[in-house]
Amino acid sequence: MSVLRSTGFEASSNDAIRRNLDAVEPTWRWTITAHSDEDCSLKFRRQYLHSSSIVTVKHSVGIGAVARRNTARVSIYFVLAGAIEIGDRATRKVLSIPANHVASACESSGKRLAIEPHSSWLAFHIPEPTLRRHFEDLTGRPYVQEFVLPPIRFCEGDGLGLYRTLRQAEEDLSSASSEERPLLAKAYQQLALAKLFAKTPHNLAEAFGRGTLSDAPRQLLKAEAFMRENLSNPITIDDLAVAAGCSPRALQRMFRSYRGDSPIGILCSYRLAAAHGAIRAGRMTSITDLAMSLQFSNPSRFSVLYKRAYGCSPSATLRFERDEGEMENSENDDLRS
Known part of the structure; x- marks a missing residue:
C-alpha cells in the first residue's frame, strides 16, 4: 500500500458534519451542537505521514464524541482557538486544553471529547507502538512508561518547534509528487518524533539522561x-x-x-x-x-x-x-x- 495522500471535507449542516466525521473517524461516536444550520460549518483536513497523520479542523459548531473502542493511538492536540476537554471514564479525570496550549491523550474505549464552538485545532495522531519504538531506538533502552504530555503553551518555547514541523510537513506533502511522498512522509514522521522526544514535555531526553x-x-x-x-x-x-x-x-x-x-x-x-x-x-x-x-x-x-x-x-x-x-x-x- 502506498502512502496515502491528504483527505478532507467541508460541511455546513449538522447531519453532513456528523456523517462525514463518522466516515473519517469511525472509532468515535459523534454528536454536533448547533442552534441552526445558518451558523453551522466545519472544515476537516488529514495529511498522512508514514504511519501517523496530521489533522487540522476548524468549526463553528460544538462537537462531542465518545470513543467506541481502544485504538492504541496517541493524539497530541494543539488548540489554536476555543478549547478541548477530554474525559476519562476509568480515572474520572478531565483533561482541559485551552487555546494556545498543547497536550496529549491516549485514545481508549469510553473516553469523551468535548470541543467548544468556534474552535480550531491541529492533532498529530500516531500509533502508540510507533512512538514507543522510536523512543527506544533513540535511547537504546526500554520505554515502558505511559507517554503523557500535560497542557503547556506552544506558541513559544519547546512546543513551537514540533508545531512548526507539522505545519511544514502539511505544506511540503500537499505539493509533493507521488515519487517524493513516501520518503518525505517517513522523514517528517521521524523528525516530528525526534522533536517530541528532545523538547516536549519538559525535555524528555533529559529525563532519560538522569x-x-x-x-x-x-x-x-x-x-x-x-x-x-x-x-x-x-x-x-x-x-x-x-x-x-x-x-x-x-x-x-x-x-x-x-x-x-x-x-x-x-x-x-x-x-x-x-x-x-x-x-x-x-x-x-x-x-x-x-x-x-x-x-x-x-x-x-x-x-x-x-x-x-x-x-x-x-x-x-x-x-x-x-x-x-x-x-x-x-x-x-x-x-x-
Missing part, C-alpha cells in the same frame, strides 16, 4: 549486566546481590534511587523489552514459547504485563509490525517502479 551508566553505582551496573546476560535464566534478588557484590537490601536501595524501581521490576522491564524486540524482528515461533523462554511462566500474565508496558498486546504488536513491513515493501516497490 541516572545514566556513568552516574550509577558500580554494584548497580554489575547487577544490570548480570540481568542482560541471563534474561532466559531464573534470577532471584540473592543472585543479583551476589553478582553485584553487595547485600540484597543495599541493592534494593540503589535501584530505587537510580532507576525508580526494584531490581526485579527492572529485570521484568528488560525481559519485556527483549520480548518486544523479538516480536518486532519476527524472531519467535509463538508468543507462548517466547514468554516461557524469558521466564514468564504464565503466558496470560505475560500478555497483561506486555500490554501495560507497550500499550497493546503481543499479538497486536505482531500484526502491527507485519503491516509496517508490508507498507515498507510496498513503498520500496513504488520507488523502484
